[in-house]
Amino acid sequence: MSGKHLNLKLKIWRQSGPQTAGSFVDYQIEVSPDDSFLEMLDELNNKLESEGKEPIAFESDCREGICGTCGLVINGQPHGPIPKIATCQLHMRNFNNGDTIWIEPFRAKAFPVLKDLIVDRSGFDEIMNAGGFISVNTGGVPDANDILIPKEVASESMDAAACIGCGACVAACKNASAMLFVSAKVSQFALLPQGKPERFRRVEKMVKVMDDLGFGSCTNTYACEAECPKGISIRNIARMNREYFLAKVKSKELEV
């Protein structure tokens, strides 16, 4: 709708598979400032395809910042330079004509690159499988209004539950720690009365799997919070620490 086209130089990480070494490849592109960042890559891919070249593999789905599928490191920052948005919500008007843009995949031992800019984040699912739930079966639950939850508690729980599981926290952390992701889920349930019965078991199990998967540990640099597209607070990490100490001290289960 507006403005002149931008001429950009892209340096994009290409890697044909998990076992192969990757490298940066240069591309030149002219793009409308109204395009989103991923639309720019679509256009580049369409051009590559029409030339019979293999397009750049990258993931995205909803393109509304909620599904958590997309995630690129743009000039060193997960989801790019604008705070509190996902890569799909980044628009080209935030760049200047002549800019060079470096595009890298999320990098972490626990997130191996599958191809180009696609990484394997299934570790998050494994953590969830260990304890990211409230153990209730379908049916046989009390009426929804039988459980009173103060508005501010529901709201705080919702703040944590807003996590989209994109992995930007891991990508941003210098230690590739998954504490923000895990703590958001632990917090959501620890805050609610429904989640209290198994709060100790939950945090112990989730932390154990998180550690086993090779994520680093938190050193409180708060880079995760700064890059989180949903602004998930590091207070959740504090809460998880607290939950974990309490669990270790008070829980009667010797092993989880």
Added chain:
Amino acid sequence: MVKLDSKIPEGHISEKWTNHKFNMKLINPANKRKYDVIVVGTGLAGASAAASLAELGYNVKAFTFHDSARRAHSISAQGGINAAKNYQNDGDSIYRLFYDTVKGGDFRAREANVYRLAEVSNNIIDQCVAQGVPFAREYGGLLDNRSFGGAQVSRTFYARGQTGQQLLLGAYSALSRQVGLGKVKMYSRREMLELVVVDGIARGIVCRNLVNGEIEKYSAHAVILATGGYSNVFFLSTNAMNCNTTAIWRAHKKGALFANPCFTQIHPTCLPVHGEGQSKLTLMSESLRNDGRIWVSKKKGDLREPNEIPEEERDYYLERKYPSFGNLSPRDISSRSAKEVFDEGRGAKGQEAVYLDFEDAIKRLGRKAIEEKYGNLFEIYETITGENPYNVPMKIYPAPHYTMGGLWVDYNLMSNIPGLFVLGEANFSDHGANRLGASALMQGLADGYFVIPYTIGNYLAADKPEKLSVDHTEFENVKKQTEDLTRKFISINGKQTVDDIHKRLGRIMWNKVGMSRNENGLKEAINEIRELREEFWKDVKVPGDDKDINQTLERAGRLADYLELAELMAVDALNRNESCGGHFREEYQTEEGEALRNDEEYTYVAAWEMEELGKWKLHKEDLQFEYVKLSTRSYK
């Protein structure tokens, strides 16, 4: 020979489901583990079904093409979920929710299914709360409700503007628990490419492993498809990039009937297309229409900035045409009106867009009040468009959003192929010709949590299907065919990219099978789709290898199916000589331009059987309205 039997239970509508549950055969708890069930799709319907079935003891194999079950497009739903709790004491009831949904669907849905949906809606809310879904609360700690289009009661439960996300994550967490317990085996990054049918019974599926390209075979006692809708046939829609029709379409080609394919919902408040590079459309919450006024210039081809157009030269066309509902007219009507003014050459600055203006509301309520109500939405708008809606009117335009049509299912949610069940948006069952806001989430979860766990047990107990080995010749055949097809896409080696062809298909569909349709246009569309399909098979270009991550190959397969489905949509739209809900035929309207239903001839579900590509046989399921009186919707 296909025979449609809706299997609606006997009795008064309020007792049908209860009676049916009692009459269904059960499987003893210890025996459930002897049954394998495949669930394709992990959105609201798929995840809730997989989790619930595993809790009962079945062995579930769940499939998603995403990297994780949490990514399904249910996650994007914003507004909320309906339930007949009547917590607000405003006269809501199961019967009223049932009534509103049947009426909202313009009397083209099955009464018994809709009633059951309304009946279990309350259990859904209880279930979600127990799972830890942080719904909005009042200060007293009770659940909060809001009102939504098409209803005069406050029955919508919500979690900020992210209700779909929270409900999906709730179902995903239940699913995760079962994966952890080993009752569900999760197959992510797998795309279902074929249904395996032996002796007329669904036996399993064939998938492509999207990481290494292997074609894999899976067998089970029953197959559940919960793979969502097909709005992406339009290329530009509010659906996620990867939403596709492949699973249900290939099942259709194996004999499953496709019902009401032309019923698509076009949502009126989406952001307009910005240019050729546009990849998808973004929905802006309908709540904006509570305070925003919709207008365009009275003059054709007016290229002035909106702020330069004086008041007397503006046409507030919804307020003019529908004085009592005005800017809050229903989705289909608002969408069509926007198209009309654009077709007259009066789109905002000549573009496919109309203005949604908050100037008056800001004057009346103050900027602060508007900020409190819509601040979040205004921010999203500014992020995407770079324009500040406090100063410049928003530009909006309708976009394809939801497909009411889908595979035909009976009351048990089983298709005409025994052993093949279809849930959620992928089936046709509950919304008729138009879906009300906050009802999609309700249907997905109703199907998954509270319907399929009962009905699948009845099928397994009564029909006693046998599980075949994946070494069975039919599995081998289907695998081989799938491999051949996959390689064929790559071997064509033409000149056009998948997206370029998809965009052309999208334009045909948008112009001729979109918001309003007519006989000539539909006939043209059918020819154009056929030509384009031929072009695709001759001239598409898919680089890369089939034994690797190959996203172009994935998209090519999906487009191939859209190119076939598109034709059936046009065929269905051409067959239905009436206007109802999301289906508007220009020939069938009142003098005032309102939709004109033909209840005499079209009170039926059009279920299509594919005889060969380009040739479908129509099966009619007549709809009986015993409890809701057929009437004309009026919003004047």
Added chain:
Amino acid sequence: MGWLSEALGSSIGKKFVMAFTGIGLILFLIFHLVGNLTLYGGPEAFNGYVHTLDIVKPIIRVIEVGLGLVFIFHIYNGIKLWWENKKARPNDYKISGKSKNSTLFSRTMIQTGSIVFIFLVLHLATFWWLFNFSGEPHEKGDAYYAIVVEWFQIEWYAIFYVIAVILLGFHLNHGFQSAFQTFGWNHKKYFQFIQKFGTAFAVIMALGFASFPIYFLFFYGGN
């Protein structure tokens, strides 16, 4: 007690050890600085302070052993964390965006900590060893003060001392509030205050300790 070692060996447990020992060391620093302030009271005040400590030597020895253990745990755990965290990202980014999302202090704990450790060794080898085991000061009552003066007037030593305590300030600036976060004491209302207090504390510690070499190098009249 398998559960305890498992708990302390977990990622959160290791952080807990860091925070717990860190708080212990912070307490030590406070006592140390306050004690050292007697240097400004002249030889008698300072020597008197050291003599007082001499009287309760057995208790001091126990504390010293405890303190030593705290130091060792803090350092051992810190290095272990650093090494494991490095392994969690085997291939680093080509372009670093770290300066845009985190503070320099938080990212350089291992570097500032290492330099402070080198300083600690030197510091023990000079003051602590001489005070305790050289035998000499005990014979001449005012020798403690003299030793301090002597060392602080060595330029390289004084400069290194100043640099080291400034880096100690960097270390504390992050470490102080970090310990609270690790213990889970992060509340919307109070955490900003804790962060500011931590910074003020770090500045006071750095300035306080740096003041001694600066004073004796430039302003001490005894030259």
